[in-house]
Structure formats: structure tokens, C-alpha cells
Amino acid sequence: MILPRQTPDRPWSLDRHLAEHGTRRVPDLLDLVHRSGLRGRGGAARLVADELVRVRDEVHATGRPGVVVVNGVEGEPLSRKDVTLLATVPHLVLDGALAAAGLVGATDVVVCTAEGPVLQGVRRALAQRPAAPVRLHAAPAAAGFVAGQESAVVAHLDGFAARPRGTGVPLWRKGLAGRPTVVKNVETLARLGHLAAHGHQPDTVLLTLAAPSGPRVVEVSAGTPLDLVLTGHGLDARGGALLGGFHGTWLGPADLGTPLTVDGVRAGVVRPVAAGECALGVCADAVRFLAGESVRQCGPCTFGMPRLADLTGALAGCRLDAAGLRELRRTVGLLADRGACRHPDASARTVAGALVAFADEVDAHLAGACVAGRAVAA
Structure with a gap:
């Protein structure tokens, strides 16, 4: 399962997370992502491996370091699954984000979610992580239904209004700060983290x-x-x-x-x-x-x-x-x-x-x- 079997009264610490998921990481992760058929869980259901390959190839072709954005905006008014994951198993989400960063050549991971207790919990989780070549950031999200659309999230993080950019230059080519960017929702990255640790994703x-x-x-x-x-x-x-x-x-x-x-x-x-x-x-x-x-x-x-x-x-x-x-x-x-x-x-x-x-x-x-x-x- 992705969620804890019993909802904890506070986010799992890094120690609790490691006790559950360990420190081992499977080899040939990108091939495993391909074979697993992992799809995004934010609505579009795109194949994750395809998006990772696009960003990786753009990073290699241009020499510009990539960025991974954890989309926890959850503008859908009835949805709570992403904030629930961040509030309970933030380190599983971060594992997935760091795994994505390693696969595409990203030097920064940005977690974006609404200001409040969940974002504060994410910041505490970031402080627990050991030093790594990938920089970890947390940023408050804009409010609104379309603010959760991936290009609107990037626009907001770049300091502009949280509006979708339309059908112009794709984010994998020019995203946050003009760099090749992967934007994945929280559940998708939690599943990638589980896949990296265990070699399979729960069929849930x-x-x-x-x-x-x-x-x-x-x-x-x-x-x-x-x-x-x-x-x-x-x-x-x-x-x-x-x-x-x-x-x-x-x-x-x-x-x-x-x-x-x-x-x-x-x-x-x-x-x-x-x-x-x-x-x-x-x-x-x-x-x-x-x-x-x-x-x-x-x-x-x-x-x-x-x-x-x-x-x-x-x-x-x-x-x-x-x-x-x-x-x-x-x-x-x-x-x-x-x-x-x-x-x-x-x-x-x-x-x-x-x-x-x-x-x-x-x-x-x-x-x-x-x-x-x-x-x-x-």
C-alpha cells in the first residue's frame, strides 16, 4: 500500500520511513518504470517513463540542469489524497521526487502545496533529509482550480499569475526558470518512490x-x-x-x-x-x-x-x-x-x-x- 494501514497522528519521520521502505534502491529504475506502466495520477494518466525520458534527453541536449516539481496544489475542491500523502508519508513522496531527479539530471526539487500545516510538515521533512547533490525546496501554492494545472504551477513558482500557458513551449523543454522540468502530482511520485524501494508498485x-x-x-x-x-x-x-x-x-x-x-x-x-x-x-x-x-x-x-x-x-x-x-x-x-x-x-x-x-x-x-x-x- 501507499498509505499507512493506520493513519498516524503525525507525519512519518525519516527513521520511521526507512524502517518501512529501507535504503535499498533498485537498479535500472528507468527500465523498471517503463515495464511497470506507471501512469500519472493527477488526471491526465500519462506514462511517467515517457515524460522522464523527454526531460532527460533535453537536459543532455542543452546542458541545462533539470527541475522536478512536486505538484501538491490539488485544486480539485473535493480531493484530499495528495495532501493526505504529504501529511502522512512525506518521505515516500520525496524519495520519488529524488528518484525522478536522478533519472533526468535535475539539481532541484520543489514541493508546492497550500500554505498551512501540511506545508509546514513538508518543511520539517526536508530538514530531516541528509545532504545531497539535489537541492530540496518547499513553496506555497496559489489557490484555485486551474492553479493545479502543471504549467500554472510553474508560472506561480516563477513569480507570475497561476495561469496555464496553453499549447506553446512544453515544460519538458522550458519550464521553471527556463529549465527542463518534470511536474508530477504527489501520488505519482509516492508510487515512484515505492517502485524505487521495492521494485514494484502496489496494484491499488x-x-x-x-x-x-x-x-x-x-x-x-x-x-x-x-x-x-x-x-x-x-x-x-x-x-x-x-x-x-x-x-x-x-x-x-x-x-x-x-x-x-x-x-x-x-x-x-x-x-x-x-x-x-x-x-x-x-x-x-x-x-x-x-x-x-x-x-x-x-x-x-x-x-x-x-x-x-x-x-x-x-x-x-x-x-x-x-x-x-x-x-x-x-x-x-x-x-x-x-x-x-x-x-x-x-x-x-x-x-x-x-x-x-x-x-x-x-x-x-x-x-x-x-x-x-x-x-x-x-
Whole structure:
């Protein structure tokens, strides 16, 4: 497992970490990362080995030292898995970051997370590490949903507004301080640290369950049906679920037996929809939030996102007719594959998924009746 079996009341010290994971490091780690198929756990699920190779090759070609950024921003409002890892096993995350630094030729590792107790704990963990050729830093993160996007994290660390840079020069070529940069989220690097120490990565999925009592982080075996996880933690999802965060995938009630996979969970957040709760209302709330988090640096964000939120809210509130639904579908289509940072694209896909997963509810709302038994104020 990546998480401790019992949640500690304080972060594991370096001594406790070494007692669990040891000091041995496997040989030929990059080949092992390739063979393991390790993917990023921040949402994009890209192959980690491919990204490491790009940065390594750029470092060798240019002679500029690389940088590894530990992305603990976690702008997804329901997610807590990355801060949980930093608050419990920071040295496992640092092991992964240092392993990445060694593979790509980086001389600096920067841990970026929200100001507060977790960042203070990271700084204490850094102070416990022995002297090494790689410099270790901790920096406070910017707030906001898109502030967790990798190029926005780098922009913030460089002293600029935390805005995604769009589709220009990639970070592996020109990232922090103009240097080749690897940006990986906390869970990804914790798994890399585990792989470096043990030669394998746990076949598990780390989830934040958005429970009514507050977010709950759990680690379950990959392939476990989602409905078993939810019922095992006393959560009602008879109305369906949003899997993977606000840019995730909607599952209708009939699809809750879906096995959990890395590609499926993406950002690792599950938002169950309880019986008597309107899934379209949950979707409208999510889209309204996403529209408010736009940095408005392109037309799709400035104009398309507010319109998407208005139309989705009208549907949830039983105020949309057939013509309005056609406009909603057209807006979804116009935003697909658009946006400097893909925020409009991902948001539109969230709405498109809800229209499919809850088609019966859409029909009921067009007729002026919410299948959950109530109209939803938008």
C-alpha cells in the first residue's frame, strides 16, 4: 500500500520511513518504470517513463540542469489524497521526487502545496533529509482550480499569475526558470518512490470519497467494483456517481459496478449521488463552479463557460425546453477540444457525460419534473 494501514497522528519521520521502505534502491529504475506502466495520477494518466525520458534527453541536449516539481496544489475542491500523502508519508513522496531527479539530471526539487500545516510538515521533512547533490525546496501554492494545472504551477513558482500557458513551449523543454522540468502530482511520485524501494508498485487505487461528513481518503485494490467501495464505506450512490472529479466521468445507477482502474478514476475523486438527489443539479453546481474558476484568457473560457453554466443550470431547474437543450448540446460541441488550457473542453465533456448517463432525468426535466422528486434551483 501507499498509505499507512493506520493513519498516524503525525507525519512519518525519516527513521520511521526507512524502517518501512529501507535504503535499498533498485537498479535500472528507468527500465523498471517503463515495464511497470506507471501512469500519472493527477488526471491526465500519462506514462511517467515517457515524460522522464523527454526531460532527460533535453537536459543532455542543452546542458541545462533539470527541475522536478512536486505538484501538491490539488485544486480539485473535493480531493484530499495528495495532501493526505504529504501529511502522512512525506518521505515516500520525496524519495520519488529524488528518484525522478536522478533519472533526468535535475539539481532541484520543489514541493508546492497550500500554505498551512501540511506545508509546514513538508518543511520539517526536508530538514530531516541528509545532504545531497539535489537541492530540496518547499513553496506555497496559489489557490484555485486551474492553479493545479502543471504549467500554472510553474508560472506561480516563477513569480507570475497561476495561469496555464496553453499549447506553446512544453515544460519538458522550458519550464521553471527556463529549465527542463518534470511536474508530477504527489501520488505519482509516492508510487515512484515505492517502485524505487521495492521494485514494484502496489496494484491499488487511491480515492477521495466525497462523503456528506467530509472527504474521506481510501486505498482499494484495482479492479474493485465502485459500488462495493461506496457501500463498504456507508455511502448512498443510488442516484449514480461522478468519478474522477469535476472533469470526470458520470456513471448512472446501472453502471456503478464499474471496476476501478487508473484510467477510470483520473483525479481519484468519487462524488456519489444519493437517492432523492438530482444528478443534473449536482452537475449544474459543478459547472457553475468550473465557470467561476476560469482565468478568462481565451474566448471559450470568457464566453463559452458562463453560457454552459447558465444552460446546465436551467436544465437542472426544469427551465429548459427542447430548443434550449439543442443549444446546450451545441455549446458542448463548440467547447470540445477548445481552450488554451483545455478547461472548457474538459468541462464540456462533463456535461456531455451527464446528458448521456442521466438521459431519463433530462427528459423528465424538459417535461418540468425532476425524477428525484423536486425541482432544483439553479
